[in-house]
Amino acid sequence: MSIQSKHEENYNQDRVKSQKNITSPAEYFEGVIDVPVYDWLFTMEQIQRESPSRRLTNVKQRIGFTEECQKRAKGIVYLFACNKQMKLSRCVALTASILFHRFYMKRDFTNYHYFEIAATCLFIASKSEECRRKLSDVVKVCASIALTGRMSNKVTEESKIYWKWKDVIVNLEELILEVLCFDVTPVNPYKICFDILDLSEDDDNSNDEHEDKLFSTCTNFLELLSRLPLSILFPVNVICGLGLLLSCASSEVQLPSNAFNKLQISREEIWRSYCTAMKLAQSLESLRQPFPILSHIPKLNHKSAMGIGENVDKDGGDEN
Missing domain, CATH: 1.10.472 (Cyclin A; domain 1)
Structure with a gap:
């Protein structure tokens, strides 16, 4: 098996697990949204014991604190790699990283793959920091790096993986905005x-x-x-x-x-x-x-x- 095939197989296996029990973003937008206000600061004990990844109903799906820290790091390294490939400012990546860490204090890693959340946070941050990139360009870069670790000519607008990732980012953008209470311009x-x-x-x-x-x-x-x-x-x-x-x-x-x-x-x-x-x-x-x-x-x-x-x-x- 080639390295590229192995990357794609591992990613697809993780993604299948991540699709279980996902609530449709449309369900969050019925009627008027009552937007709460958070300072987004937690204690170490809250992260260690009360993270959504350790409060899942299915005990077998829960992950430990160390594994969560590792998934956070993997998501951020991937995020910065995509940011660099798209020639965006580090300011955009730092904003996206803040959104990424906040999201996982409201949702878990088991049902939401860190590559997909990182890619969507980067897309949101590029808009909030006024360094916009076309959705098509974001999809090509993020899908390529997620699957092969580098840019790939195989991710084109005619490929299935392109449309798969485009749907993922579009749907997750709505969900992330709702989860973060539309607070997407944190102090950088x-x-x-x-x-x-x-x-x-x-x-x-x-x-x-x-x-x-x-x-x-x-x-x-x-x-x-x-x-x-x-x-x-x-x-x-x-x-x-x-x-x-x-x-x-x-x-x-x-x-x-x-x-x-x-x-x-x-x-x-x-x-x-x-x-x-x-x-x-x-x-x-x-x-x-x-x-x-x-x-x-x-x-x-x-x-x-x-x-x-x-x-x-x-x-x-x-x-x-």
Whole structure:
């Protein structure tokens, strides 16, 4: 059996399992929709014990916390691969990753395949971030990468798999919008980091080289961290602060003056998010590359985290 055939067989087997007990999106749109408001933040205990994937009526269909973390990571890696192939901004992928993690706090992994949810979240995010792509292009890219791991000429508008994926994305878009209460424009850590570093979008070379490098490194860490469900455990400014802290730790550079004050967070909050990230990252270590991230995250202790990137003002005092 070829690698492509094996990919397709494994995906189709998972998808068949995922089609059981799925409620039609149309059933959610009868009459006026009463849209509740969520802050979308949960405790670790809620994710570990109360995730929909551990509350299924059929005990045999339930999955453990570690397996859920692994499926989340696989979905996000796939999402970023599709995002890159479509030449979308990382900002779009980060927004899509937030929607992805939120969705699985309302629905389970057994009935909703993470490739299909990730693809649909990316399609929604491309519209909410005003970086639209044609549905046909999204379908071709997402179907190809899901089935073969790369772009394939076999996914054309005449192929059965194209129409199968098109129907999936169209139907899931309605469901995801309803599940997320149409809240598809979450605050994006990419944008916060951009603003904190006072970067300019103009191509006039006005940005400081040091801050450009810090921003690039930070977005790399934000992409890695998005594989973990941190966005439903911590406020976005804390995650952004963690990205900046790890950037400083890896490149031994200073943060801009008052960076954490602008984020309105303390180093202790960032330290707690770091400890949580390291704990969650352990669950990915049994996976093959490229899913594990532990080796890419600087190893810190409490003392070093309190001083990394520290900037001293003209009066000799710390920024914090």
